[in-house]
Amino acid sequence: RCLTALRAQTHPLQQIVVVDNGSTDGSNEWLANQPDVTLIRRPHNEGYCRGYNLAIDATRAPYVLTLNTDAYLDPEFLSSCLVAMEANPRCAAATGQFDEQATGLTIGGGFGLGRLMRMKPTDALEDQAEVFGVTGAAALYRRDALENAKIDGQVYDECYFSYGEDIDLAWRLHLMGWDSLYVPAARAHHVGSGSLNGALRFFDKPSFFQRQALRNRYLTLLKNARGFDGLRLLLAMALGECALWPYLLFRQPLRFPALLQTPVELLVRFPRVWRWRRITQQRRDRHAGSIRRWIRGW
Template sequence: MNDTAVVIVNWNGKPMLKNCLDSLRAQTFKNFEVFLVDNGSIDGSAEFVEKEYPEVHLIKLKKNTGFAGGTNAGIRKALENQKIKYLVTINNDTKADKFFLQKLVEVAEKNPSAGAVAPKMKYFYQENLVDSVGILIHRDGGGVSRGNKQMDSGQYDQQEEIFGVCAGAALYRRSALEEVMENGEIFDEIFFAYYEDLDLAWRLRLAGWKAISCPQATIKHIHSATAISYSPFKAFQVNRNRFFVILKNYPFRFMLYALAITPMRYLRLINSIRIKQGPSHKLKEKAGIFSPFIIVLKGWVSVIWNLKAMLRKRKIIQKNKKVSNKEINQWFEKYSATIEEMIYK
């Protein structure tokens, strides 16, 4: 009986699919199905999967609906099978260790209060570097990968409660996802890409679900293989979606504080450009000196355009909140990212 579904979203990622799908074929855990959503690729990805991996459930979309829309399409198809208990999302530019699924499912089975489980993600070409073991948060609405770019010296080798998981590789409990679903969407499709997993992590935590790390489940990740690192697209999405996270999920006093300290965030970003350090500097080098400022302005316009929809979702999320503001404040203290991690890394 297959009780686990693996959902992969692909957009013109044919060169990466063999590593990803071969690693799933090699899993010690066998009770799973694979759903690959092709987001309107024009590089022959869909034809390659049909020919070489007939066991994969292929879902062809006519256009690129982003990570959020693509993953939702795969999850909807997977959930047609009522026996599915767990949804595992992995990026198309990953290669899973053979015990990956086995370890994730074992931890989920032993921790029924966990709505999500995070593996240890490592960089594909630098296996001694951590990519992510969950998500860290900040009071300004931001989020970063826990442990990102740190040397892997065993500091994350203990299973422990974390704030949330990075959807680049994660296990989600079906019942948890169904509880926080928004109009049939697991990931908010207005986000399109980036921070959609942070938004989902917030919704799960506010609904009372926990998240746990499972460092014994390992997976290698190329990182930003489809969306180029430090691209204007990625910068726009992250800047805009940070506001969406605040507007939807932060209780009123936390929301006011996050908006109040946003100018400080921008000053730090400007400083990172001045001292030539961090993603904003690299974006400026790639796209021009005015690109960060243009991206911020475009983000504000998009936030205003989508404000009504965000506030409508906020009303439902806050109404169904099962945790106290005191507990939320404790999350910020326990799972907080540093300014170094947020701005300069």
């Protein structure tokens, strides 16, 4: 369905690249027989970030469409995003409605802080609007913006593996002076957690993925937040952790020892994350406090 929807786009695609991250269900054999697909095979699962970086580097078009295998697009998705981005030269990324839901990223969803930290939504689903960032599940990116955002040759930070990497990229693009758009005429459908048998809720996911989600929230803040705003974000998250960790211990006691590896993983990644932070801040073209207008109650 994902590939069928791509082939049905009213604006033709120059190239379709699929990264097979060590699948064992025979799908790579089927993909190898698709004449319009460039297949990149990996021996094992190297993570969402590594897979997308390989795919982006394998293309040369001025725009890059990222699409999860558990998402599919209406025929006008690509053309609608292209029209909006061509009219806005500083637009780095665009996305549309997912199953009749606006899909500008929410810091509440990605950071687990509920109402306190939720990004402001668009005013109405009918109106095109600037958003803080877009979800990587289905988004059109300007290549120039992605090249500008690369650090160590990576668009997505591969130390994330998966989860929260699109928030990190959105924040980096925002700080570097790029904009993102919500385009209501572009419609997509996202099954969600297709590779995890539909485990949509945090508490239903395997501990390996829970650990990544917990860890990557801090990585994103450490790399992108500054000054008083960064302190407030970290304090707000710490308050949330005071409730989250006892709940995890009560609800999933057998997984709890594995989840306790999260602080260790943060410490191991800290030198790299701090270097990425320095590079991001050196390239910054916006005041760090510009994020305030996207956060409720700020």
